[in-house]
Amino acid sequence: MQPLLTVHQLTKRYGDICACDRIAFSLYPGQVLGIIGESGSGKSTLLKAIAGQVPIDTGEIQYRDRADNLINLRTLAEPQHRQLMKTEWGFVQQNPGDGLRLGVTAGANIGERLLDVGHRHYGKIRTEALAWLSQVELPDGRIDDLPSTFSGGMQQRLQLARILVTRPRLVLMDEPTGGLDVSVQAKLLDLMRSLVRTLHLSVILVTHDIGVVRLLAQRLLVMQNGQVVEAGLTDQVLDDPHHPYTQQLVNATLTP
Numbered sequence: 001m002q003p004l005l006t007v008h009q010l011t012k013r014y015g016d017i018c019a020c021d022r023i024a025f026s027l028y029p030g031q032v033l034g035i036i037g038e039s040g041s042g043k044s045t046l047l048k049a050i051a052g053q054v055p056i057d058t059g060e061i062q063y064r065d066r067a068d069n070l071i072n073l074r075t076l077a078e079p080q081h082r083q084l085m086k087t088e089w090g091f092v093q094q095n096p097g098d099g100l101r102l103g104v105t106a107g108a109n110i111g112e113r114l115l116d117v118g119h120r121h122y123g124k125i126r127t128e129a130l131a132w133l134s135q136v137e138l139p140d141g142r143i144d145d146l147p148s149t150f151s152g153g154m155q156q157r158l159q160l161a162r163i164l165v166t167r168p169r170l171v172l173m174d175e176p177t178g179g180l181d182v183s184v185q186a187k188l189l190d191l192m193r194s195l196v197r198t199l200h201l202s203v204i205l206v207t208h209d210i211g212v213v214r215l216l217a218q219r220l221l222v223m224q225n226g227q228v229v230e231a232g233l234t235d236q237v238l239d240d241p242h243h244p245y246t247q248q249l250v251n252a253t254l255t256p
């Protein structure tokens with residue numbers, strides 16, 4: 001099987017700070033890759049660099065698209081990049097306000113992505129929006145409500161529906177359960193786990209929460225000061241951490 005995404009020696013500096021230092025990994029179809037590390041370790045920068053939201057200094061990012069073309073994202077023209085983001089990729093923001101349009105209804109938030117990719121039939125768009133509300137376990141009756149009337153957990157579900165409606169192959173998630181109550185987090189994680197399986201999604205999931213990666217990610221990268229200090233299967237890395245930093249992370253969650 002060919003990787004869906006390959007990151008080669010990606011480096012990103014902010015002045016003297018090396019936020020990402022020669023990061024390399026491959027992501028295979030249907031795989032969830034967790035990226036864990038404390039605040040400032042470079043997780044969000046890596047995710048943004050992959051999404052083309054921050055320019056990188058050196059390295060390459062290659063993506064194999066639906067038509068089986070190998071695309072070099074660093075040299076991809078801006079319009080093609082934007083189109084890829086709307087169709088084959090999705091980005092789940094930690095703050096739902098960054099991923100949703102708060103001034104339009106829940107249905108319009110979902111429908112807008114379909115309009116973006118060329119759907120024009122209003123009735124069909126509404127039917128799709130209703131189907132996706134139900135997939136993310138939001139009541140049909142909320143379709144005409146503004147997201148600002150939703151709870152934090154509901155807004156995150158709506159963000160998932162807005163992204164998944166165009167059936168992306170690769171979803172990037174930055175602390176998707178951050179800032180939510182523990183019980184709301186648990187329900188959202190269950191939903192995410194079932195969506196990842198049923199839709200065969202490939203996911204890069206950034207979090208500082210070991211519980212989240214244990215539940216969702218098969219593979220794990222541990223980042224410290226911009227470098228990957230440990231990588232491997234999640235259970236192996238967490239049950240038998242080799243690097244002192246990973247040991248410290250694991251111990252910190254064992255002793256509350």
Ligand SMILES: Nc1ncnc2c1ncn2[C@@H]1O[C@H](COP(=O)(O)OP(=O)(O)OP(=O)(O)O)[C@@H](O)[C@H]1O
Nearest residue numbers: 014017019037038039040041042043044045046208
């Ligand atoms: N726009 C920026 N300008 C300058 N420095 C930045 C910028 N964004 C990030 N950094 C620096 O790069 C390093 C990595 O930051 P990054 O936000 O990627 O870490 P993180 O692991 O995602 O942290 P958090 O979990 O707090 O979001 C930090 O030292 C941060 O101060």
